[in-house]
Amino acid sequence: MKYGILVNEGPYTHQASDSALAFTKAALEKGHEIFRVFFYHDGVNNGTSLAIPPQDDRHIPNQWSELAKEYNIDLVLCVAAAQRRGLLDESEAKRNSKAASNMIEGFRISGLGQLIEAGIQGDRMVVFGD
Amino acid sequence: MEDGDQVIKKFMYMNRKAPYGTIYAWESLEVVLIAAAFDQDISLVFADDxxxxxxxxxxxxxVGMKNFSKTYSALGDYDIKKIYIEQESLEERGLSLEDLQGLKYEDEDDDWAEKDSIILVSRAELAKVIDEQDVVFSF
Structure with a gap:
């Protein structure tokens, strides 16, 4: 089965990103394909490189980043949602004359069309959020 | 589902939250406006708050937030013709269709006659419509 995943909530405040991580991991381990994980609303905060959770807690952005590296999956932050919330990759930072970028490795920033494409191309779209 | 090489799926955008207080309603509308460019079969639902x-x-x-309510009236121009409103959600809040803005589209197959996009459905009817969808986004 080919899955599209939508994550609508940020890490820690809400369980949605933990659930999405667990689902994505389980699907990949069972041999399913993850066409794309798209991050929207506060979900874009899953892609920050600046999170420092306490050492005895899970590091959610790192977990996504490692998963992307291990399975070569496509993690996409919505550009409009990311700009609103101050999540920038290097080219976005440069283009908007900002002093720094803060997107963790394994993610990329793109438009909402990537979400619709995941809906069209995937066999299932699974939404994590409220 | 297949129209030549072009896959056309039934996409539903379910709006369940109040317009202000959180950003979900506004960002959901942004998704719908982008989605309209993809030539898919789009339905919108307004239920609960x-x-x-x-x-x-x-x-x-x-409240100092942008009033985006006028944008909904443009949905018809984006070829979005199916806007389901759940009757029980209205009743539970003491509302009727009279309290909502009218939404229209122009039917290209009927000499561009202006038609109502709003479809009032019961909770049970809505469940059937949801069941027919390929992709359901809930915001």
Whole structure:
């Protein structure tokens, strides 16, 4: 089965990103394909490189980043949602004359069309959020 | 589902939250406006507090948030013709269709006659419509 995943909530405040991580991991381990994980609303905060959770807690952005590296999956932050919330990759930072970028490795920033494409191309779209 | 090489799927956008207080309603509308460019079969649903998104005469001056309620009236121009409103959600909030803005589209197959996009459905009917979808986004 080919899955599209939508994550609508940020890490820690809400369980949605933990659930999405667990689902994505389980699907990949069972041999399913993850066409794309798209991050929207506060979900874009899953892609920050600046999170420092306490050492005895899970590091959610790192977990996504490692998963992307291990399975070569496509993690996409919505550009409009990311700009609103101050999540920038290097080219976005440069283009908007900002002093720094803060997107963790394994993610990329793109438009909402990537979400619709995941809906069209995937066999299932699974939404994590409220 | 297949139309030549072009896959056409049934996409549903379910709006369940009040228009202000959180950003979900506004960002959901942004998704719908982008999605309209993809030539898919689009339906919108307004249920639960989502019915407040279509209230007439919204005024956001005091809360300092952008009043995006007029954008809904452009949905017809984006070829979005199926807007389901759940009857029980209206009733539970003491509302009726009279309290909501009207939404229209122009039917290209009927000499561009202006037609109503709003379809009032019961909770049970809505469940059937949801069941027919390929992709359901809930915001």
């Amino acid at each position: 989502g019915v407040y998104q279509l209230m007439k005469d919204q005024n956001t001056e005091e």
